[in-house]
Amino acid sequence: MIKNIWRFRLSILPGSVISLAILFLAFGIFYILFLNSNHDASSSAFITNRIIGLIKFTIFQAFLSTILAMLIGTVLAWSLAHQSTFRGRDFLVALLSSSLVLPTLIVVFGIISVLGQNGWINRVLLYLFDYSFGSFVYGLSGILIAHVYLNASFVARSLLHVFESIPKERYKLAKSLNFSVFNRFWLIEFPAIKLSLKSISSTVFLLCFTSFAIVLTLGGSPSYNTLEVAIYEAVKLDFNIPLALKLALIQLLITMVLVFLSANFQAAATNIKTSGTKIPWNEPKKLQYFQVFIIFFSTILFILPLISIFIDGLGADFKRIISDEIFIKSLFTSLAIATVSSILSVLFALLISDARRNFNINHRIKKSKFRNLINLVISFSGNIYLAIPSLILGLGFFMFSLNSQIPLLFWAMLAVLCANVLMSLPFAISILYSPMLKIAQRYDKLAFALNLRGSKRWLYCEWPYMKSSISYVFALSFCLSLGDLGVIALFGSNEITTLPWYLYQLMGSYQTKDGAGVALILLVLTLSIFIFLPKVFKNARHR
Amino acid sequence: MNKLLKYGFYILFLTTLLPAQTNKPTLVVYAYDSFTASWGPAPKVKKAFEKVCGCNLEFVSTSSAIGALRKIQLEGANTKADILLGLDKSSANIAKKTGLFMQHHIDTSKLDLPISWNDKEFLPYDYGYFAFVYDSDKTKKVPNSFEELIAMPKDFKIIIQDPRSSTPGLGLMLWIKKIYEEKASEYWKKLSPYILTITKGWSEAYGLFLKGEADMVLSYTTSPAYHIIAENKTNYKTADFKEGHYGQIEVSAILKSSQHKKLAKEFLEFTISEAFANIIPTTNWSYPVMKTKNGLPKGFYSLHVPSKMLLIDDETIQKHRKEYLNEWLNSIKK
Incomplete structure (x- = not known):
């Protein structure tokens, strides 16, 4: 085994170094907080019944949200994969990604515009039938709706890739064997998406588990709070850092268990998008109706909140917004941060996936307990952002800056970049890892035989299959950082002001209208990136 | 480069x-x-x-x-x-x-x-004074005391903030404590059906209110001044509570x-x-x-100026803050 590790050192080393650096950073944050928390007995750092209740509810809602989001997302991806030619499909696919990356509060407001007590649906119903659903969007149902809204679109978007890379020949085979729809799904499609289902669902679970703004705004009552809220309370209100640390460790443990459960020790069937073979026949009529209905219905549900953000934004005084110096400053800061962090995210995700796949392929490194362990460690490092609450991350960086001679600005920059990269990594890896694994499984032997290595292998073997995923990851992480409030907002810094921060400030001082205008600008930026970036990548052919 | x-x-x-x-x-x-x-x-x-x-x-x-x-x-x-x-x-x-x-x-x-x-x-x-803001074009019947608030029809909804993360939220908790003292918990239980949602901060609550989600939102008596001066709108008003208003x-x-x-x-x-x-x-x-x-x-x-500014003295708040919060949490839970 050692021999094999040595043989693949160039592929293992960069990714492992990054993984280790991330784990080291996480350790450093916990350590410095531990050192700086005063250990007097009076600080009541115990876990109360209320916190146990919070943990239970957090797991419960995350579990429900994940199941619902996975179900809806899968059905939508399946319908979209089978309806591949309708008009506006590209635009719809771009829209599907944008809800995840907008600032959560904006999305919540969009959902409320549509489904709220005074939302569009209730108002139409009231007008037509004199009936209203009332305030169903608050409480547990609200949390679930918002989580499904945010995550189902991500699930659909990522699974669509997987569905599309199922070789069309298999569909032809299914047709000639006269498979029923169920058999076709169970025997052909399900095995192909199984691997991705596992990794995506664990990411979604963690996202719902650590959700903060949604749970607080739509939950409507302290009985629907999450662990993150308890951490916030411990840090901000009680200044009880030992308790916050304990809570953060609980979250870390839960994340570890999840990563363990979802890690793929054995690679599944191999699919990568291959030839442009077209399927010459249509789906059966009834099935077609069903798929069109699903697409139509979810399009409306996904688009309406975005439309409401758009309409709300039009009322803003754009002249005033654009002439505000701080707006321009925060716009450029946000764009700069997003550019740097998205490049780093893509790079890190590729390197980490490249290193990790060595430990998942039998012809590279033989199966053993040690191999599984390394596989786990690497995949855990990619999910570290979901394991460490952002408040703790921000606090940790702040403590670093206090304990060093380097100016705060440097640490603030580093904190923002780190947070943004770490935030994108779980998505990036869950999207990039499975195609990279499959490429290695399929082409390794050919590549080794041809002695195709380094940049050449990358150019001829990986890039053609990866470029659409890479462009998606690039767009996703760019927009994620664009929409991120930033860890530094918690402890303040005058040097770095981002667009979402500007937006929250507007909303915090009666200027809701201009806030809606900034939200509109963010939405347009996000959408245009999701629409144009894949086109740029499509045209980027190697010479 | x-x-x-x-x-x-x-x-x-x-x-x-x-x-x-x-x-x-x-x-x-x-x-x-x-x-x-x-x-x-x-x-x-x-x-x-x-x-x-x-x-x-x-x-x-x-x-x-x-x-x-x-x-x-x-x-x-x-x-x-x-x-x-x-x-x-x-x-x-x-x-x-x-x-x-x-x-x-x-x-x-x-x-x-x-x-x-x-x-x-x-x-x-x-x-300033904490107060409930309402839109007089939409909400015609407005409570003028905490007692009247819990006697409103069941579909009357208010939005408040969490006292753990927001100043107005904390203000309301103390306001009710000041008036009801040991009966505060009882009052919160009666109030909770009228609460549409409890938000983290003032921004979310006020934003939801401006969207027309609820009849009243916890804010300040001076909030309508913004709408009058900056937007030329006179329809936003505050409900005058005869028990007096808690001060900030x-x-x-x-x-x-x-x-x-x-x-x-x-x-x-x-x-x-x-x-x-x-x-x-x-x-x-x-x-x-x-x-x-x-x-x-x-x-x-x-603007409506409250006849009386209610306040609990700092020492008492400091001593009992945790206790008040726990009481609030337990009585508001569903």
Whole structure:
């Protein structure tokens, strides 16, 4: 085994170094907080019944949200994969990604515009039938709706890739064997998406588990709070850092268990998008109706909140917004941060996936307990952002800056970049890892035989299959950082002001209208990136 | 590329030198972000104060006043802050307990406040009353007391904030405690069916209210002034509760560790001056602590002014804060 590790050192080393650096950073944050928390007995750092209740509810809602989001997302991806030619499909696919990356509060407001007590649906119903659903969007149902809204679109978007890379020949085979729809799904499609289902669902679970703004705004009552809220309370209100640390460790443990459960020790069937073979026949009529209905219905549900953000934004005084110096400053800061962090995210995700796949392929490194362990460690490092609450991350960086001679600005920059990269990594890896694994499984032997290595292998073997995923990851992480409030907002810094921060400030001082205008600008930026970036990548052919 | 980097570093280096060259002392004030925003009081305060002090005034913004306090606590002896501005009187005792702040020795007899002021460390710079805001075009029947509020029809909904993360939220909790004392828990139980949602901060709650989600939102009696002055809308009003309204008094204090104590005292005196009082109403949307020659802006005179400002004394709050919060949590739970 050692021999094999040595043989693949160039592929293992960069990714492992990054993984280790991330784990080291996480350790450093916990350590410095531990050192700086005063250990007097009076600080009541115990876990109360209320916190146990919070943990239970957090797991419960995350579990429900994940199941619902996975179900809806899968059905939508399946319908979209089978309806591949309708008009506006590209635009719809771009829209599907944008809800995840907008600032959560904006999305919540969009959902409320549509489904709220005074939302569009209730108002139409009231007008037509004199009936209203009332305030169903608050409480547990609200949390679930918002989580499904945010995550189902991500699930659909990522699974669509997987569905599309199922070789069309298999569909032809299914047709000639006269498979029923169920058999076709169970025997052909399900095995192909199984691997991705596992990794995506664990990411979604963690996202719902650590959700903060949604749970607080739509939950409507302290009985629907999450662990993150308890951490916030411990840090901000009680200044009880030992308790916050304990809570953060609980979250870390839960994340570890999840990563363990979802890690793929054995690679599944191999699919990568291959030839442009077209399927010459249509789906059966009834099935077609069903798929069109699903697409139509979810399009409306996904688009309406975005439309409401758009309409709300039009009322803003754009002249005033654009002439505000701080707006321009925060716009450029946000764009700069997003550019740097998205490049780093893509790079890190590729390197980490490249290193990790060595430990998942039998012809590279033989199966053993040690191999599984390394596989786990690497995949855990990619999910570290979901394991460490952002408040703790921000606090940790702040403590670093206090304990060093380097100016705060440097640490603030580093904190923002780190947070943004770490935030994108779980998505990036869950999207990039499975195609990279499959490429290695399929082409390794050919590549080794041809002695195709380094940049050449990358150019001829990986890039053609990866470029659409890479462009998606690039767009996703760019927009994620664009929409991120930033860890530094918690402890303040005058040097770095981002667009979402500007937006929250507007909303915090009666200027809701201009806030809606900034939200509109963010939405347009996000959408245009999701629409144009894949086109740029499509045209980027190697010479 | 290398050249570009080099110039970049030069510029970075130069910007760090700039403030040092001016030779004036710099007074650093930590404040919450809506105070330091470009439309908030900070830019005007900076301009007015720098005219008279011969110094640089620098505002460092944090997401909340309590966040600023935590920042100072974490920074310890190395903190750059000379002044902490923006804490609510109700949570000022948390700051006092840290022992980081010094007495201000400023004459407070001329303050124009609904209560008498005798805090030796914290000096008020503006105040307001918590109140429920409603849209008079939409909501016709409005409760005029807490008792009437829990007798409203079942579809009457209010939005409030969480006392753990928001000043108005804390204000309402204390408001109800002040009126109902040991029966507060009972009252919250009766109130909870009327609560549409409890948000983290004021922004979310007020935003939802403006979207028409609820009949009333917890805010300030001065909120309608914004709609009158900045938007020319007179339909937003506050419900007048006959039990009286809980007050919010925002305060500032000087840090013991400050290197510019004299300058810091000058700034605190400035916050109770007429110049400052003229800035506050239309930037922080609250009442100044000084009467001015010009008086308040026009829109402020149409506001409802509560007959009585309710307050619980700081000591009691400090002692029982945790207990009140737990009581609130237990009674509001579904």
